[in-house]
Amino acid sequence: MNLNDNKLSTEAEINASLRVSVLALLGGAAVWLVVGLALGIVASLTFHKPDMFASCSLLTYGRVAPAANDALLYGFCMPAGLGVILWIFARLGQTPLALPIVPVVAANLWHLGVFLGLAGILIGETSGHTWLEFSRAASVLLFAAFLLIAVTAAATFGARRDRELQPAHWFLFAALLWFPWIYSTANLLLATNSPVRGVVQPIIGWWFTNNLIFVWLALVGVGTAFYLLPKISTRPLATTGYALFSFLTLVFFGAWCGIPAGAPVPAWLPTLSGLAGGLLLVPLVAIAIIVIQTVRGAKVAYSGGPFCFTKIGMIFFIISGLMYVSLACPKYSRVLEFTWFSPAQVQLQLLGFFAMIMFGAIYELLPRVMNAPLPFPKFAKLHFFLALAGVALFVIPLAIAGVEQGIKLHDANLAFADVNAAAVLFFRISTTGQLILLLGALLFALNIFVMTIQWKIALLKTALAAIKAPLPVSEVKA
């Protein structure tokens, strides 16, 4: 087995350099995942019993629902994505993490920002712009933390020993550029004391939302999948040329989407956006071909492992992308706009696509980075089935409810209250899906936390052993 001592030591060195940073990012992410799903369940309870939180301003639907979404996106998806980016850059570049202390500081700043932001939303301190609800202090913390991690990632990227760029590099590197740009633009133009006026606000809001929820998540999620799929199936990505094509079309068409067809804005904006939405089919098809060609016939003999998470995540990405295209198409958006279909698409993007890829990556990287097996490997397998069932039960009823709601809204003879009452049955099923998702998330968090605790105990033992160890004879003499 002793192939190359030099190389083996480098791998251990890389893993050791990543350990604290990755744990800091992922541990917090796991907490926010549980918190976000729990808040989502609280929000959906309102539809089963509207008066449930009538006297509790903290838990009113209009505050809990955005808090749940933000906890999932800013709390879980983004730090998990950043942790995975650091790992992939270090692994692909065959180099230890540069500036290993910086991401630890940044992770703590980030999680503090998320905490402040969520607390602010629940007490009513929110900007009122979708996906930008966090208060100003929280946004500044998030922005600073992201920059710190981006600098670390870029330094690791620059120090890579294997100079050749992989497809995963393009996607992840672009994502590092993407977020600071859109987040600073949106915050400076919307959430300051002198924001832009009138309807320019929602236009910039839509631009930001699209570039974050669709493009950023797609860049990180697809980039990670393009790293994991070839690695696990031990065959090359098919092919680098397609990957380049899908990357370029995704960033060029994806960046222009987001303005809804019926928006009360000058008509050229939704027209352009709708056109870009239609063209989005091109990268979707290209990515689907790449994934199919890469994994077809690959023999990886374990169910519920990172490979399954990644594959199912990519399937959900294609479905979510197609739903997004249908929302951009004027013919369908007339029916689907303002219905539950759009939240269903967002949840599929967050929980079906992105979270699945992240789970796959985390279960793959954690044992390596920690240099220890998962404490409960069976929970990881169970988590896969729970996540799959949860997403299906959560999103499908919501999407069907949305289509039905859209069709009924167009029939002015149906009373509005009855249209909404008809959706309650679907909410029952989707709340069940949320509960299953929460259960899966708890298993996921358990694995991470037990692993962290074991590691800390081991550290403590080493430290104690060092203290208790009898002094060497030489020192006693001195």
Add this chain to the structure above:
Amino acid sequence: MKTGIGVFIAAAFALGSSWCGLVLAPSLQLGSAKLATVLNSTDTYPVQRNGDATLGLQIYRANGCAACHTEQVRQEGVSCEVSLTSLGKNKPEDFKPFAQSLLTLPEWLDHTKELSAAFKDWTGILPQVVLAKTDKESADKMADLLKAAGCKSETRIYAFGSDLSRGWGNRRSVAADFLYDNPVQLGSLRAGPDLANIGVRMADANVQLQHLYAPGAVAKNSVMPAFRYLFEVRKQVDGATSPEALTLPKEFAPAAGYEVVPKAEAKQLVAYLLSLRANVPLYEAPFTPVISAKP
């Protein structure tokens, strides 16, 4: 793409172009938008909100009302409608054959069904719709024809669509409606009805307050959560009900000797809701406000 610089340039170019298109260009086009002028009038629109309503917008924001309510009405199109308002010296029995004679003319072939239906059982009651759901050109032509025949007619422009049929407004929402809002909260989900015109639809502040305290008291089957934390349940002073107290149906009323009064937040929120009145015709969203000749 062999180097990081290539990726950087491609990504920066893609995002930069969309930034120019969807952030910079709309800011230049709309960022300095001025008050619009109401059609056929010298009034400007929108009207600046009063203090309570401006504060109410922030209550609306803080409680996330936009999570379930949109403030944008859609329409499917605009049509014209020509109504006969006076026959002049003609008699109804003479006018009927005249209308019939139009049917054979080539330019009215498309409207044959309508024209014959309009005058089938007509007994001379005015105003009578002659031509509905038509474009401006045909409407003008018909109006000229009626004028030549010595009759008087009125042409009405109206927008149509399911939102409008639900009574949520009489035109679509346009950029001008949101000039004074900060933040602008268009909303993206209709778990509750559209609120662009709630100030017209539910113009009574007391009903609005009742609805906030107990949605079921005003709207049957409502899925809206109650906002009781915006109200105070307090003991009546000397057994007399304060003028501010809500009148509530039995099942929602507080215990005897107690009354429900709105806190300042509730009053401000209602002031804001009452200020939502996007109901004037504008150049980009025209309609004829009043059908003057209706009895």
